[in-house]
Amino acid sequence: MSTNPYSWLDKSLATIHRANWYRSVKAIASRPGAIVELSGKPVINFASNDYLGLAGDQRLIQAAIDATLAYGTGSTGSRLLSGHRELHRELEIAIAALKQTEDALVFSSGYLANIGTVAALVGQKDLIFGDQYNHSSLKKGAILSGAKTIDYEHNNIEDLRHKLEIHRTLYRHCLITTDSVFSMDGDLCPLPELMAIAEEFACMLLVDEAHATGVMGHTGAGCVEYFNCTGKELVQIGTLSKALGSLGGYVAGSASLIDFLRNRAPSWIYTTALSPGDTAAAKEAIKIVKEEYTRREKLWQNIHYLKQELSDLNLLPSESPILCIDLKTPEAALNKAQQLIEAGIFAPAIRPPTVPTSRIRLSLMATHERSHLDLLIENLRLRCAYPYGAQ
Ligand SMILES: *Cc1c(COP(=O)(O)O)cnc(C)c1O
Secondary structure, three states: OOOOOOOHHHHHHHHHHHOOOOOOOOOEOOOOOOEEEEOOEEEEEOOOOOOOOOOOOHHHHHHHHHHHHHHOOOOOOEHHHHHOOHHHHHHHHHHHHHHOOOEEEEEOOHHHHHHHHHHHHOOOOOEEEEEOOOOHHHHHHHHHHOOEEEEEOOOOHHHHHHHHHHHHHHOOOEEEEEEOEOOOOOOEOOHHHHHHHHHHOOOEEEEEOOOOOOOOOOOOOOHHHHOOOOOOOOEEEEEOOOOOOOOOEEEEEOHHHHHHHHHHOHHHHOOEOOOHHHHHHHHHHHHHHHHOHHHHHHHHHHHHHHHHHOOOOOEOOOOOOEEEEEOOOHHHHHHHHHHHHHOOEEOOEEOOOOOOOOEEEEEOOOOOOHHHHHHHHHHHHHHHOOOOOOO
16 A cells, blocks of 8 residues: 555545635735725725624724733633633623623634534434525534434425424424524525424524624614514524624523533533633624614615615525625636626625535625725626626
């Protein structure tokens, strides 16, 4: 046996290239914002999750600097050992207040919040039903949990009901999981219907509010608020790294849920606590979400304007700041993204295997000005006003 045991890596990469699935990173050379510097030139940014424009906000930056000066760069350990600071608790109280839940727990990322929570809530005797378009972290959490996992068709309550009728009674606990704003399409889950069916079949329900927190609902609490489900017993998960402009994740819910997770979620127990800087920035962001409702208003004005102006293009259904223009092939999406970049517009092509169909994915910000949107519209019209995927 003289073959190199790593040689399959290059073969596998070649296959990825051939399928046009190859991805690589691009460096942004400026502060986050509506305009960023990419490859040495300014571009209008429709690629970030910084919906409220807070990641480059002076107040978050100052909060992170102050906390770093006071407490250092690293938290030095897990929360249960040396990593806990009063700042973490203050942030958790602020999240619980925004969500109107009894308590909350911050994780080092949204990904870790999802895998740790799912794996803690269900095990081998249990059952998970997940929307087929759920975020990777929910899907990996399901595998990690060891529970029987069944996907239901995207947002299809009848399919979910059918599968519950067949499988539910054969298992102990059952957990239904869904994104609230679907991250690659921008559409919403039917939360009231999911709550009703979860109750009917005695299932726990986990909603991932990663793209909804700060964006959806009257006070920015998310889709739970948007759908008038505030106060209902639910497992709400989210991230501090999208509209909140920082880094980290959270779970919000009942006091017993949070207490249980503090004792049973491995991705919380065995990882280093959030850094003081990230924690303080997220706390400042929640204060701004509460006080500056005009930011959310501006974001929604931008969403309505763009949707209206692009209504004759091939837009996927969306009720969020994520708007996708559907294209036929990965090559068409890559070409479109390249043409946009040449026009000074940064809007990424999203392709399989991340999504089933290729598209240009636009994400809007409160800090986009009308002129930014108009330039985008003009360039999309110029280049997308052909039948589906042409050029
Ligand atoms: C981004 C995202 C996550 C992961 O959050 P991070 O804090 O970036 O790890 C989880 N779920 C959904 C739906 C997301 O979009």
